[in-house]
Amino acid sequence: MSADGTRSVGRGRSEPRSERDGLLVIEGLDAGYGDLQILDGVDLDVGDGEYVAVIGPNGAGKSTVLKSIFGLTTYMGGRITFGGEDIGGLPPEAVIRRGISYVPQTENVFPSLSVRENLEMGTYILDSVPEDALRAVFDRFPILQERQSQRAGTLSGGQQQMLAMGRALMLDPKLLLLDEPSAGLAPDLVDEMFDRVDEINRAGTAVLIVEQNAKEALRRCDRGYVLVQGQNRFADAGEALLADDEVRREFLGG
């Protein structure tokens, strides 16, 4: 994990990648938008059922990592594999079919569609909307069932975030990508949101989360990555990163 100078903080937690059962493995990823390169040799992996957080300052390229997995950036080099298969540069539809769902940071619901229609759109690649998937999402987020015929644009920010997650869960993905789900939420809702992510992860879905709220994300996750200027800076267990002096001073506000 240190071929490009990434420093591992913890002692003994970071096994070599080959020994971990990598569901998603990113190696030496270079990506950006058009001619502008943002990511420079990023390494990152997520195991089956693992909860991984990516933190770092603004403009570090955290969201770009998620977008690259989804084929939304200009792919410049490196490898992205999922379940052993190369998925680098595949269009979003193909990535979804392989079991990855993505919740963008903002504007992540269709405002003029009803709550239920938003959820149905999550299963567009299937021939019909599976009733049990809908029931599972309604069980997880009862408020969505209550509001199912309401236009999504009329929901509160927190409810929209639940709807966006619900839509992403409709296909029961193996890996859920979350881009700053706590952004723009009222403080008391942030905790609830993190609890939801914990529940989703406990139910067996691997989670790759990008967060501004670094402390909380590291407290909750199994492992964390610190990204700076498009490059790996630290990688370790969440607890270990939280305890590290340098990480605390530079990225967690002391």
Added chain:
Amino acid sequence: MADTYSRGKRVFVERPLELVLLTVGVALVADLLSKLANGTVTVLTLSIFLKDGIVIGLVIGLAGVGLSMTYSILNFANFAHGEYLTAGAFAGWVATYLVAGAGTVSAGDLFLLGVSGGADAGTVGASVFSTPLAVLVGFAVAVAFGVALALALDRLVYRPMRGQGAISLLIASIGVALALRYLLAFVFGTSRTGITGGTLPTYTVPVIDLIFNAHELALVAAALAMMGGVHLLLRRTKLGKAMRAMADNPDLARVTGIPTERVVRATWIIGGGLTGAAGYLVVLETGTISFDYGWTLLLLIFAAVILGGIGSIYGAMLGGLTIGIASTLSLIWIPSDFTHAAAFAVMILILLTRPSGLFSGVTTA
């Protein structure tokens, strides 16, 4: 008391425009009532104006639905839309003539719709009543041609330009409009030609003696059926919901797994079909065709679409009716040369009070 006064004053100060409009509206209604009372305008005249307005309005609305759909999903205003209308109408009426006049007039003359040769409207006598099969075939051909033309032009011109920005696309569409218009002029000539023939059965509404003819009824029925169809498509089907989703947010639609190129194609198919149909129906009702009538109608269609809130399907339908009725009702006060002006005046006034259109905030596909 003082409270009422200050509220009244505030309305007066903050929304003077609404007050003026309200006053003018009330004055017009009062004038209309007095005209009805003293017999200058009869109930029959008024109902004829209303009927004509609804007939024109439905066709404008139908064409507007196609324009609004492509606008909301592809995010550009297609100025060639009027030519889709004309081209669909010519294709459809050529088919109608070929079926209706088969055996009596030579096919070459029929193809040219009487621009030259012996296929004049009286000889062929095409109408819903005398040649129903030919009209049905023509309608189907107009729809099919509208679809084919929309798909072909998307493939040739618009798709390679996707992502180039709305202005480039808009200017390209003006080029497409000119090319199509003069291609039609080259084949069919530049004069206005009579198309329908024969006598039509009419139906009288009792009490007020309002007369409908068969073509007006056919137009109203077809337009309403197609609008209902579009409504069901958007509300009930997966494709329709995906179209609304794409109108809301194309990027999110992509990451949700909606195959966006396929939805774009479906949009052109439906929009093109509706436009071809609208073109055919206009000619059925007016009885004449000319190479530039789509272009003339396009201004009214744009007015309807903008009035309804550009991008909103239901707005286009309602906007079409508003424009149609405004232009015919204005005949009570102004000469017929100025009806377009009246329609645009209504559009401007409505936009001044509701800048994003009647259906703003509830844009649907």
